Amino acid sequence: MRLLNLSLDEIEQLVISLDEPKYRAKQLYSGLQAGKEIEEINISKELKQKLALNGHTVGGVTIHQKLISKIDGTIKYLYQLEDGNIIEGVLMHYKHGSTLCVSTQVGCRMHCAFCASTIGGLVRHLESGEILGQVIAANRDNYKENSRGVTNIVLMGSGEPLDNYDNVLKFLKLVSCENGLNISMRNISLSTCGLVDKIYQLAKEKLGITLSLSLHAPTDEKRKEIMPVSKAYNLKETIDAMHYYVKNTGRRVVFEYALIDQFNDTKECAVKLKQLVKGMQCHINLIPLNSVDESGLKGSKTDRVNAFKKMLEDQGLSVTIRREMGADISGACGQLRRSYLKKEDADWNTSV
Numbered sequence: 436m437r438l439l440n441l442s443l444d445e446i447e448q449l450v451i452s453l454d455e456p457k458y459r460a461k462q463l464y465s466g467l468q469a470g471k472e473i474e475e476i477n478i479s480k481e482l483k484q485k486l487a488l489n490g491h492t493v494g495g496v497t498i499h500q501k502l503i504s505k506i507d508g509t510i511k512y513l514y515q516l517e518d519g520n521i522i523e524g525v526l527m528h529y530k531h532g533s534t535l536c537v538s539t540q541v542g543c544r545m546h547c548a549f550c551a552s553t554i555g556g557l558v559r560h561l562e563s564g565e566i567l568g569q570v571i572a573a574n575r576d577n578y579k580e581n582s583r584g585v586t587n588i589v590l591m592g593s594g595e596p597l598d599n600y601d602n603v604l605k606f607l608k609l610v611s612c613e614n615g616l617n618i619s620m621r622n623i624s625l626s627t628c629g630l631v632d633k634i635y636q637l638a639k640e641k642l643g644i645t646l647s648l649s650l651h652a653p654t655d656e657k658r659k660e661i662m663p664v665s666k667a668y669n670l671k672e673t674i675d676a677m678h679y680y681v682k683n684t685g686r687r688v689v690f691e692y693a694l695i696d697q698f699n700d701t702k703e704c705a706v707k708l709k710q711l712v713k714g715m716q717c718h719i720n721l722i723p724l725n726s727v728d729e730s731g732l733k734g735s736k737t738d739r740v741n742a743f744k745k746m747l748e749d750q751g752l753s754v755t756i757r758r759e760m761g762a763d764i765s766g767a768c769g770q771l772r773r774s775y776l777k778k779e780d781a782d783w784n785t786s787v
């Protein structure tokens with residue numbers, strides 16, 4: 436068993452099943468949530484031995500590499516999983532706290548044309564404890580007496596969270612548990628490329644998290660060119676699901692829109708975008724596209740990004756441009772892992 440997958444109740448059941456007193460469960464759980472290895476945790480030697488004998492491991496992540504941006508202090512992590520797989524995350528510091536971007540899968544099978552995470556496809560889903568482990572590792576790495584560590588989480592790293600629904604849901608429950616990290620659902624955002632059935636399922640959970648949809652194009656024709664998921668779910672179905680999310684949860688939703696030069700940054704697109712989200716309690720987050728070598732797509736220049744923003748604002752929409760954080764350390768989704776894997780390939784090739 437990987438222990439970080441377990442809630443406090445489940446740890447209690449495990450401890451009892453190992454013929455140990457129940458109070459040890461809290462000690463074990465607190466140690467795990469603080470990012471300790473089993474050896475470091477303040478529990479009896481016997482319990483440590485029993486855990487080892489039964490093959491129980493922490494099941495989190497270790498920091499494999501860490502890059503700190505000279506521009507804004509953003510930290511980019513490469514984490515290693517117990518099976519050796521590598522995933523990535525980003526910690527961004529703001530005035531109100533620190534936001535950690537977490538991965539939900541090793542790789543991704545959604546194949547968006549502009550995204551580095553999907554090159555090479557899906558390797559495997561992450562377990563709930565491996566997603567939680569990213570928060571715990573970043574916390575342990577950053578926690579100082581005068582800092583609260585990670586205060587906000589965005590599920591916007593590698594992977595499609597709703598393609599790994601059960602593990603992601605369990606993660607949300609684990610990370611918000613008051614005996615554990617106690618990060619409020621209100622401080623968590625989940626981003627999806629638009630798995631419509633799962634959006635309905637999530638809406639019914641009424642969790643209080645913010646839902647973001649990666650929209651990126653305002654017509655089916657254009658969206659199909661860059662996002663294969665739109666062949667399974669058209670825009671009308673997708674927008675209907677977002678309306679349902681707002682209605683059922685009372686939460687405003689966010690649309691992410693990565694601006695690709697001359698493709699989706701035109702006046703016509705701005706008008707279509709407004710028609711699409713008309714009447715919905717929503718916010719638009721414009722992202723200047725980070726170019727990924729393999730895709731051949733180019734991001735819009737700053738003046739076109741600003742002009743597009745103004746066109747949306749003039750139609751009464753609430754819009755921000757996402758600040759580029761850590762641009763000097765491979766900012767966007769999947770790019771750091773990608774450059775890491777490429778380097779591995781190169782090393783391997785030269786040694787043949």
Ligand code: SAH
Pocket residue numbers: 547549550551590591592593594595596626627628629648649691693722723724725726727767768
């Ligand atoms: N699979 C989820 C979450 C992961 S990606 C989703 O699709 O929403 C987080 C955000 O980064 C998404 O909006 C994604 O479309 C965007 N993104 C991916 N590659 C990008 C790139 N090269 N430049 C800008 N944004 C990118």
